[in-house]
Amino acid sequence: MIVPSRPARTTLALVLAWVVLVAAFTALSVRSAVDRAAVEVDAMGRSLHRLVSQRAAQHDAHLTSLSALALATRPPPLHEIDQVAATILRFYPRITAVDLLSLPGGAGAPDAPAVLTSTRSPTGNAVDPIATATAIAGTAPGATTLIATDAPVGRYRLAKKLPDSEGRLALVLEIDAQQLFDGEERPVWAALTLSTGDRTIVALPATAGLGPAAPSWLPRPHFEKALGSPNQPLLLRLERPLALADLVAPGPFATFAFASAAIIVLAGLLMRQRHMAKRARLAAAEAQQRARIREHEARLAHASRVNAMGEMASGIAHELTQPLTALLSQSQAALRLAAADAAVPSAVAEVLAANVRQAKRAADILTRLRAYVSRTPPRPAVCDLNALVGDVAALARIDLERRSIILDLPAGAPAPLAWVDPVQMEQVVHNLVRNAADAVETRPMGDRRVVVKTEVRGGETRITVADTGCGIAEDVLPRLFEPFFSTKADGMGLGLPLCQSLVERFGGHIVAANRPEGGAQFTVVLPLASGERRAEAAE
Amino acid sequence: MSPQPPVYLVDDDEAVRDALSLLLRTYGIEVESFAEPCAFLTGLDRRKPGCILLDLRMPAISGLQMQERLLARGCNWPVILVTGHGDVHACRRAFKAGAVDFLTKPVDEQALIEALHAAFRALQSSRERAEAQALLARLTEREREVLDMISRGWSTKEIAGALGISPRTVDTHRANLAEKLGTTSVAEFVRLALARDERGGTAP
Structure with a gap:
């Protein structure tokens, strides 16, 4: 597995953050655009619905007045009806034809339905009396029926069975549905449909605001409501097709x-x-x-x-x-x-x-x-032996780590203060640690351990340097601090005597011993710095 | 005068031990030598009081440590430290611990003999002090007061006046003092009284 580098990871994270930000912005913007469009469509839909409903209601009114006229005399006054129809056609161009049909079944009526009179505008179509009669066959007298099936495209017919008892009559209006929507009132951005049942009578696409279309899964704001006239079960639908540009303003x-x-x-x-x-x-x-x-x-x-x-x-x-x-x-x-x-x-x-x-x-x-060769005079001061041991450890650590030697510094006494020259005492500890390291070097890895610890006991401070080496031979032990005595091939035999004389300068001594669990242990014993010394040091 | 006290020589070097023993014996001084401090300390209680000639630097226990051990065991025999190098710090510490002298190796005959004689005197006076202490310990409080006044050179009359007792009683005290201290000499009285003062003037 390839782990990307840190800068690459950071860059990736930043790009992702940007993508998330832009996506969030887009989502918000789409959401508000859709909401806005929904409000707009709803408002427009309501006003258009009111208008179209009013117009549809006028058809009912015409049918009612024509039916009253048709029933005024018997037989119906066809000429007057034609005159009134011609007036209606003139004032209401969306009504393209008015027909009076005779229906079979009545006394003295023909067997087949027939057109008694027909008034048509130039765009009006002739009505099919048989189809119309069939469509209204089961309806009660006085009922109005909307017939869309045999009407030309974009038109529907309204047929009213006249409430008479003998000769059966029906009035039929042909209506150009498209003209229900006046050009100026019609919003250019909306798609309009007028349908009855599952049959679409008019479908007008939006004529403006089109660019690349928005994805189809987005909700489309629309308005849908049946017209107010109970005789004309027409469903008005207003839909706002969304363009990408509408959703996210570029x-x-x-x-x-x-x-x-x-x-x-x-x-x-x-x-x-x-x-x-x-x-x-x-x-x-x-x-x-x-x-x-x-x-x-x-x-x-x-x-x-x-x-x-x-x-x-x-x-x-x-x-x-x-x-x-x-x-x-x-x-x-x-x-x-x-x-x-x-x-x-x-x-x-x-x-x-x-x-x-x-x-x-x-x-x-x-x-x-x-x-x-008189030595440089020592410059003693009150020293915290813990800090001193820490300094020596910091110095020795690199070398010891290289040799796979573990240097352990268990927590010692809280404040082992002694009156010593720090550099000289460091030298002592350094020498002892180095000796201990040499002693454990031949041990298997993992068993090379040097432990340096401080203690305070009965007016004395101690630094103990213990190792896990082979210990000190019994015959070597008494001669350990003798000058020029060494068990190392290249040793001068001065290290330990030097340590001893340095420690003695500050009133201390060094004790060497073998540990019962194996390995050697050197203990530097120093008098605890007295109160006056501390005060001296504080001055 | 009691016979010359012995010298206890502690040094890890055999040649040095032999040479110094020989030299001291030519002065008629009794010498007992030890290769290491422990050997000397082991039989300490059985030994006659003497002067300790101690090498400062030895394996196992250094001269200074041994000096401390002696003090810890209540042994205040005079100690002369001998060292290969004149270490000022060790020297100061040794004197603080009660060493009477500090000599540098190789030890010069003259210096050694002088140091030893001083040590013997110190030993002698400490022994006399101890005897005086023992004698004074037998006195009553009143006898001690009378002894004090005698050593200041007061007459019997003056003492009687100061203590509010009769001169006859003072004389009785003087007689008791003479008997208990084993002397009638006023000079000896003074010496004994001073010996007590040397111990810091603390009443037993």
């Missing part, structure tokens, strides 16, 4: 998309910059830390060299001093014995006296040697 959309993209890009840049700044800050801190450690190392190394040199001179001096002491004392004793015994020749006494002189001269040389 201008604001483009502006929003651009603005949000700009903001997202800006945010991305800002994040990137902050990320870089953070990285730079971390890098700077790390470099500073490294520099601090290097400086610390250098200081420790210098102190180590200076002290090692002093320790070497001191070691040489100590080693030579012992035989020299014996030599001087023996010679002085012999001189006294010779003086007491008259039998000893005076030459022997002179030789012994010369020995004494030379031994003293050698002692002077040693004193001068020690003075020459």
Whole structure:
């Protein structure tokens, strides 16, 4: 699996955020456009419905007045009817034909339905008396029936069976449905349909506002209501076909998309910059830390060299001093014995006296040697040994990790304060940790452990450095702090004596022991810094 | 005068032990030497009071630590520390712990003998002090007051006046003092009274 890099992931997230923003904007915009269109369609639909309903009601009124006229005389006054019909056609152009039919079944009526009189406008059509009679065959006298089936396209007929008892008559109006909608009142953006049952009489498409069409699954705002006239079961439907441009205005959309993209890009840049700044800050801190450690190392190394040199001179001096002491004392004793015994020749006494002189001269040389390499005087201060151990651990850690050695610093005493020179005491701890690391290096991985711990016990502070190595051989243990004694092939034998003399300078001592569970343990014991010392340090 | 007290020499170097023992014996000083402090400390209670000549730097227990152990066991015999290097800090600490002297190796005969004599004197006076303490411990409160006044050079009359008792009673106290302290000498009285003061003037 390919894991994208961090910048790629960030970019992806930003692009996604932009897409989500734009989608949300689009959804909102569509929603409000649809709502707006619905309100518009509803308002327009209501007013149109009222108008068309009124017009439809007029048809009922015409039928009623014509029927009254037709029933005034017997036979019906065809001429008057034609005159009235002609007037109606003239004033109501949507009514294209008025026919009076005779229906079969009545007394003295013909067997087949027939047209008694017919008035037609130029666009009017002749009515089919048989089809009409069939359509209204079952209706009660006086009832009006809407006939759409045999009407020409875009028209319907209204047939009213006259409420007479003998000769059966029916009045039929042919209506151009399209003219129910006056051109000016008709909204150009709406699709209109007028239907009865499942038959569409008029379908007028929208004539304006068309561009690319909106997806078909979007809700289409529409208005649908039956006309007010109960004799004309006509359903008026007004539909607002939505164009993409209606849903999402291109201008604001483009502006929003651009603005949000700009903001997202800006945010991305800002994040990137902050990320870089953070990285730079971390890098700077790390470099500073490294520099601090290097400086610390250098200081420790210098102190180590200076002290090692002093320790070497001191070691040489100590080693030579012992035989020299014996030599001087023996010679002085012999001189006294010779003086007491008259039998000893005076030459022997002179030789012994010369020995004494030379031994003293050698002692002077040693004193001068020690003075020459006199150590830098310690600069003691009140030190928190926990902090000191922490510093040494920070220095040693890199090296120890490289050698797969675990350095453990269990929580020690809360405030182990001692009156020591911090650099020199660091050197002691550093030496002990290094020795411990050397001791565990031959152990299998995972078993290489060095534990450094501090304690406060009865007026003393302790630093314990324990390891999981092989421990110290019994015959080596008493000679451990002897100068120039070493079990390491390349060891000078100065490390531990140096540690001891450094610790002794501050009134402490070092104890070496084998741990019962295996491995060696070195304990640096120092007097706890007294109150006056702390006060001194505080000044 | 009691016989010369012994010197206990503690040093891990055999050649040094032999040489110093030999040198001291030519002065008629009794020497007992030990390779390590523990050997000396083990039989401490059986030993005659003496002067301890101690090497500062030894394996296992350093001279300073041994000095501390001696103090911890209530042994206030004089200690002379001998060191290979003149470590100022160790020197100061040793003196604080009651060392009478601090010598540098190789030890010069003259310095060693002088230091030992000073140590012997210290041992002697501490022993006398201990004896004086023992004697003074037998006195009654009133006898101690009388001894105090005698050592200030007051006459019997003055003492009687100060204490509101008769001169005869003072004389009785003086007689008791002479008997308990084993001397009639006023000088000896003063010495004993001072010995008590040297212990910080605390009444037993």
